[in-house]
Amino acid sequence: MPHGDFDGETMQAMTYDRFGGTEVLAATRQPRPKVGPGEVLVRVRGAAVNPVDWKIMAGGLKDLMDTVFPVVPGWDVAGVVEATGIDVPEFSRGDEVIAYARKDYVHGGTFAEYVTVPVRCLARRPSAFSWEQAAGLPLAGLTAYQTLTRLGTREGETVLIHNAAGGVGSLGVQIARSLGARVIGTASPANHDRLRALGAEPVSYGEGLVERVRGLAPNGVEVVADFVGGVLDTTSAVLAEGGRHASIADDTVTRAGGQWMWVRPDGNDLGALADLADAGKLTVRVAETFPLTRLADAFELSQAGHVHGKVVVTP
Template structure:
């Protein structure tokens, strides 16, 4: 939990009782919980710093085993039973040994996914789907993905490739091999990025997705994509608003894409179960080391997802 507003140093492990599930709810023993930017933005004060919200439970996604069910506990795949291995999303307070969530929030965990992979899939995956829908990616087009090796980026790359798109992905040179494996054409960020993008996409870029939030990402997107309505950012809200591109997520004025993200869950688990969607796990940390996990995510240089193991 976050016991104050500030940086990762305000995080602590606190023992609290876990209630029994009520009607339509289930209790899940958490095996893995994904770390997402929204987690540290909440206690960082981005959305306010009301003391009444402290201590603040963190986490929105988890994978684990159902330990108890309330009456009428039915999820998207049918009745939920004790012993079911599930992915829970949205799961407020997922940084925990156990969490109680609506049965509607749990879906069967694909056997092909490890606990860490399953715990890191839903939030980033749903966001990736939303970005591609927002920019209207259609078939054999070219899309530029900034931060293509990150938690959202590496999933957006795979989903775009599956649609038949040509994907140009920005990343540091050390990550270019991974991007090639995922089907993207890698380019290094930094001075001259727009020219490098044009060199690998001589027919032009149809759409762009920014997952990193830098001025460079927005500026290069605007420079290379003719239609600003086909540029979306999940991070550069102030700069994106100034540039007139689409803002996605939970920030004021952004499109939350609730229906798109909710509907994406089934598709994501099906694609992962079939081996058509890889969840790259950058690193795992024990739950008690959540502060260290947050420092790594804040630094912004991970390949894939950072995941807490309970």
């Protein structure tokens, strides 16, 4: 049975009414969203910034997804169920949840006081995580998890992760380790100690990378997860016979027998990540938090590309 009727009420939200840079963002009042069948209304406690958020705002996906202005950006959320729609027996008001809340078109996102989320996207918040950590898990965690599981990563295999110190890569290291794999991770030397702490064997970028990987895995690696792009030659040179590879950043991998990955909202997969977090096998590093009205600053920090960890906005 639905809980609550919010017709006519409004909420604070960050929105944009045209494509552009951070100058198009504005703090506005928007109607609190209706809670449709198979949806829940979430009171946002944290919403993480991902590069896709500001790329969409610049028009980067306008040929792929329909856009309805004004847009509330944001796809990652952690919060509390405020109301449930028809046919949602799984959740109740007051439940603490997380979601990769991507919908079928660009409009009602997570950088607001409230967001509606399809129940298929939802999972319980890991109790081991703060609200900020929980908000930073869904998109990056699912990207890493789905890449590694679709590649069939198994215990005893060796996995090479490109950009292992990045937001997706650092989660990928931990997930691959939880699957029983040995992990080799590319990163700048400044991040090698951090990768070792996560359970990876670090190797530096640049000339000689193939030789460095081959030095650690003379027979090649069974799995390669590319989380940066532009590394297909290296992947091909270190992949063992019969090995599998995928990229989230280079669609040309399909010409070399690889998989081109696009993360899918999936509450079951997200629940598996929450279980890893509660088992102490997965952590999320939060770099900085911003209040909702400083979303432009949060986007600009993400755009600068030097942040180590998730940037999280808290209404």
